[in-house]
Amino acid sequence: MPLNIVVCIKQVPDARTVRFDAEKGTIIREGVDAVINPVDLNALEAGLSLKDALGGEVTAISMGPPQAVEALRETIAMGVDKGVLLSDRSFAGSDTLATTYILAKGIEMLGRFDVVICGKQSMDGDTAQVGPGLAVRLGLPSVAYVKEITVLNDGGLFRFRRETDSGYDVVEVEPPFLVTVPPLLNTPRLPSLKGKMRAKKADITIYNANDIKADLKKIGFEGSPTRVVSTAVHAFNARKEMLSGTVEEQVRALIGRLKEAGLL
Amino acid sequence: MSDNAGKEQGLQAGTPVPWRGIWVAAERTGERAADVTLELLAKARVLGDKLGAPLAAVLIGYHVDGLAGELIGHGADQVLVVDHPELASFTEEAYGGVLAGLALKYRPEIILAGATLMGRAYIPRAATILETGLTADCMDLDIDPKDRVLLQTRPAWGGNLFATIVCPLRRPQMATVRPHVFKKVLPDPARQGEIVSISPEAEWLEHRLRVVESVKDDAGDECRLYGAKVIVVAGRGVEHEKDMALVKELAGLLGGAVGGTRPIVDQGWLPERLQIGQSGVTVSPRLYIGLGVSGAVQHVAGIKDSEIIVAVNKDPDAPIFDLSTYGLVGNVGLILPELIRQIRLEKTGRVV
Ligand SMILES: Cc1cc2nc3c(=O)[nH]c(=O)nc-3n(C[C@H](O)[C@H](O)[C@H](O)COP(=O)(O)OP(=O)(O)OC[C@H]3O[C@@H](n4cnc5c(N)ncnc54)[C@H](O)[C@@H]3O)c2cc1C
Ligand SMILES: Nc1ncnc2c1ncn2[C@@H]1O[C@H](COP(=O)(O)O)[C@@H](O)[C@H]1O
Numbered sequence: 001m002p003l004n005i006v007v008c009i010k011q012v013p014d015a016r017t018v019r020f021d022a023e024k025g026t027i028i029r030e031g032v033d034a035v036i037n038p039v040d041l042n043a044l045e046a047g048l049s050l051k052d053a054l055g056g057e058v059t060a061i062s063m064g065p066p067q068a069v070e071a072l073r074e075t076i077a078m079g080v081d082k083g084v085l086l087s088d089r090s091f092a093g094s095d096t097l098a099t100t101y102i103l104a105k106g107i108e109m110l111g112r113f114d115v116v117i118c119g120k121q122s123m124d125g126d127t128a129q130v131g132p133g134l135a136v137r138l139g140l141p142s143v144a145y146v147k148e149i150t151v152l153n154d155g156g157l158f159r160f161r162r163e164t165d166s167g168y169d170v171v172e173v174e175p176p177f178l179v180t181v182p183p184l185l186n187t188p189r190l191p192s193l194k195g196k197m198r199a200k201k202a203d204i205t206i207y208n209a210n211d212i213k214a215d216l217k218k219i220g221f222e223g224s225p226t227r228v229v230s231t232a233v234h235a236f237n238a239r240k241e242m243l244s245g246t247v248e249e250q251v252r253a254l255i256g257r258l259k260e261a262g263l264l
Numbered sequence: 265m266s267d268n269a270g271k272e273q274g275l276q277a278g279t280p281v282p283w284r285g286i287w288v289a290a291e292r293t294g295e296r297a298a299d300v301t302l303e304l305l306a307k308a309r310v311l312g313d314k315l316g317a318p319l320a321a322v323l324i325g326y327h328v329d330g331l332a333g334e335l336i337g338h339g340a341d342q343v344l345v346v347d348h349p350e351l352a353s354f355t356e357e358a359y360g361g362v363l364a365g366l367a368l369k370y371r372p373e374i375i376l377a378g379a380t381l382m383g384r385a386y387i388p389r390a391a392t393i394l395e396t397g398l399t400a401d402c403m404d405l406d407i408d409p410k411d412r413v414l415l416q417t418r419p420a421w422g423g424n425l426f427a428t429i430v431c432p433l434r435r436p437q438m439a440t441v442r443p444h445v446f447k448k449v450l451p452d453p454a455r456q457g458e459i460v461s462i463s464p465e466a467e468w469l470e471h472r473l474r475v476v477e478s479v480k481d482d483a484g485d486e487c488r489l490y491g492a493k494v495i496v497v498a499g500r501g502v503e504h505e506k507d508m509a510l511v512k513e514l515a516g517l518l519g520g521a522v523g524g525t526r527p528i529v530d531q532g533w534l535p536e537r538l539q540i541g542q543s544g545v546t547v548s549p550r551l552y553i554g555l556g557v558s559g560a561v562q563h564v565a566g567i568k569d570s571e572i573i574v575a576v577n578k579d580p581d582a583p584i585f586d587l588s589t590y591g592l593v594g595n596v597g598l599i600l601p602e603l604i605r606q607i608r609l610e611k612t613g614r615v616v
């Protein structure tokens with residue numbers, strides 16, 4: 001059964017190039033590369049392999065600034081059929097509640113969807129809230145931290161193994177549904193040469209607030225109940241002490257320190 | 265159920281029924297309350313006293329009422345119990361629906377939950393139904409008494425930044441909190457509290473997920489990285505697979521859990537869920553011991569909130585030493601057995 005699959009991807013600053021300004025308590029944006037949020041590549045791979053198995057179409061959707069078009073082009077190079085960017089000045093300042101509203105409005109523009117896949121969490125937002133929240137907005141069941149995906153009844157039913165705090169659950173659900181996936185689910189495919197060619201020419205659909213008929217009270221700063229009142233760079237307090245001597249002496253010194261700390 | 269706008273205006277104008285009181289959404293491990301729930305009750309008690317507000321624990325499940333006494337002993341004035349067969353297994357939909365339904369009915373001003381896998385899976389659903397703010401993964405909480413606002417501090421960027429977040433205009437204010445950041449108090453068995461049994465509305469319970477099987481596979485404390493007080497981490501400097509038994513032995517002696525760096529997981533010496541770092545678990549134990557861990561940024565992102573970091577590495581210039589509290593330069597193959605020997609001696613007074 002061919003499925004309409006939607007994968008939510010976010011463009012984030014590349015963790016390897018991010019530096020921090022201790023005085024202002026912010027990250028330094030200059031010289032930072034933008035990449036697809038790493039775990040969203042696993043979400044894309046999950047979507048693409050479902051399409052390989054069952055047929056259908058994969059759409060990648062993102063809310064972000066205009067340059068996020070590049071991230072969507074990359075997904076097309078990987079094999080995604082269609083890229084959609086939700087971009088509008090009025091989206092700026094959206095917290096997770098406003099983000100889920102905007103993404104849901106955008107996804108509803110696509111017509112039918114059977115499977116929505118999100119990464120477990122983003123590098124910058126780092127909340128793991130967008131997936132489950134988006135499911136509520138779309139009226140879907142959600143399954144978080146899916147570690148194994150089994151297709152049953154030709155795509156009429158899905159079985160997942162999802163991680164729990166004490167082990168794992170095996171759960172079943174019929175489409176439509178939303179899942180969030182962790183980093184080690186799969187190995188994301190690399191862009192193919194053909195894909196790269198296609199990506200260059202591909203039209204990325206861009207919707208603004210008006211296109212998705214967003215209620216202006218529910219987006220951006222106004223639609224976001226949370227406010228950041230302050231940020232600070234975490235002063236990492238390494239009381240660095242190198243223990244010296246033979247193996248036996250070093251270990252003895254360590255044990256003394258751990259006893260002092262009440263850990264032994 | 266999702267139109268919060270009117271209520272929000274009501275809040276500002278002073279509605280007849282204001283949002284009052286603090287809730288802790290309780291979680292279980294087996295037949296007991298989870299540690300993080302007890303830690304949250306202890307903290308919420310302090311916050312509640314600042315607000316002059318009562319503290320309730322919310323207990324969702326099936327045949328769970330046995331826990332109510334424990335929750336009261338740990339500080340709850342009230343336990344709201346929703347006990348129903350449909351809640352026997354955890355589904356994001358029903359648990360989120362019940363919590364949101366309860367909140368709309370009883371109007372707490374604050375809801376706290378553990379930032380466990382379960383909490384992070386269903387609390388965002390409840391917050392979205394309530395159209396209110398939710399702050400993930402907090403490491404500190406306080407009250408600004410002026411506006412009864414909850415100050416929520418959380419790490420960002422792998423612990424490199426800390427942000428303080430508020431939700432000034434909507435209620436409830438919601439946060440998930442990491443295990444182990446607050447201390448639980450000793451239970452007071454004489455404490456009195458009220459147990460309120462609530463029958464859920466059918467709409468709250470609706471869910472489409474079928475839980476076929478629920479498997480516990482944490483052999484003891486080993487897998488409970490999230491809540492662990494001590495974590496011993498194997499890095500590539502643990503050269504032989506047989507030495508993993510020693511790593512586990514050391515963790516066991518210290519009452520702790522075992523974790524690994526990505527190469528250790530990649531070579532199948534530990535299951536994936538024990539990978540610590542950017543693409544694994546973030547931990548905040550009191551004691552982290554890294555054995556043959558180089559200190560790559562992706563790993564360090566997951567350990568920065570540890571209180572004491574001990575590193576064992578044969579390379580004195582390994583980056584891990586820059587952030588360790590105590591460094592031991594040497595071969596894991598020699599230091600690990602010696603650690604076990606001396607700790608054992610320490611504990612039993614003899615070498616076995
Ligand atoms: C996108 C991305 C995400 C990643 N996510 C993670 C993650 O979540 N977690 C993670 O851990 N990694 C992650 N990595 C991998 C990370 O970059 C490092 O490769 C990894 O953390 C290194 O693990 P290690 O310290 O065990 O191994 P190595 O870097 O190989 O270090 C081994 C250390 O052991 C020392 N050593 C060797 N032999 C001995 C001995 N006999 N005695 C004492 N010391 C010895 C060496 O001096 C060296 O310092 C990620 C990488 C990428 C690109
Ligand atoms: N702006 C966005 N656009 C598209 N998807 C997003 C956006 N923000 C978050 N997501 C998705 O939600 C997941 C969790 O993000 P977060 O809640 O920010 O940790 C990510 O891995 C993405 O799949």
